[in-house]
Amino acid sequence: MTEMTKASPPTTDTAHDEVRPANALHRDELTSSVVSTPIGPLLVATTERGVVRVAFATEGVEPVVTELVDRLRPDLLIADDEAKHEAVDHLAIAEAQLREYFAGRLQAFTVPIDDALSSGFYLEVRQALRQVPFGTTTTYTALAERLGRPKAVRAVGTGCSGNPIPVIVPCHRVTRADGSLGGYRGGAPAKAILQALEADALR
Structure with a gap:
């Protein structure tokens, strides 16, 4: 599991996305890990609100982490214990549910989702x-x-x-x-x- 560091102001990804206020994408906590699956390793990143990103190996861990830090601006220096625990809990749930899904035992994901990267x-x-x-x-x-x-x-x-x-x-x-x-x-x-x-x- 990898914790990400303090970040810079966010950007928008497409012309169709709405421009948001400077602080709209701020997240106190951002946590990630890599899960092995039949389609290759998946990077899973969560915030205190839920899963915010799943990335394929072809996207590269470092570029995805850099993108997340840039856009979500996590600030671990001010993150409170509750936010940290929520992010870690969401990550554990996402990991477990992905394993169940790929084993053919899970049909509906219930882990919370953070839609910060969509608008x-x-x-x-x-x-x-x-x-x-x-x-x-x-x-x-x-x-x-x-x-x-x-x-x-x-x-x-x-x-x-x-x-x-x-x-x-x-x-x-x-x-x-x-x-x-x-x-x-x-x-x-x-x-x-x-x-x-x-x-x-x-x-």
Whole structure:
């Protein structure tokens, strides 16, 4: 488990995200660890509010940690014991639930989620992803229609590909209208493995 250090002011990730006040992304505590999974090691980072980031090995631990520190501005010097304990507790729950999920014994993650890295329409997309049932798939087009923005298919795709909490927020359950996998932050093979894992668990 790795604790991150005091950080600098945040930035916004896309033109679709809302610009927030300078202190809006501040988190007192940020904790992380690496979990071994069938799709490779996953970096899991939590704050006192919940899971804030899940990253694939291809993204690199150091770049992700640097991004989080820059955007969330954790300040361990002023973090109180309650915030620290909450962040550590959320991390332990996330680790345990990921292991249960990959073992085929967990269908719904209940660990709290910190949406600090999402805003605007992308936040709506990522919240809608949580409603896609285990073992099923939907399409970018259907998701856009569900959000009342049928012409925003491309933005939905970007919201999925930029999802900061993959696996737990299941963007791997979204495919193209023609049935092909579509893009995925962890790569197409990882997306296929996750879909197959869920299908197998339901058999």
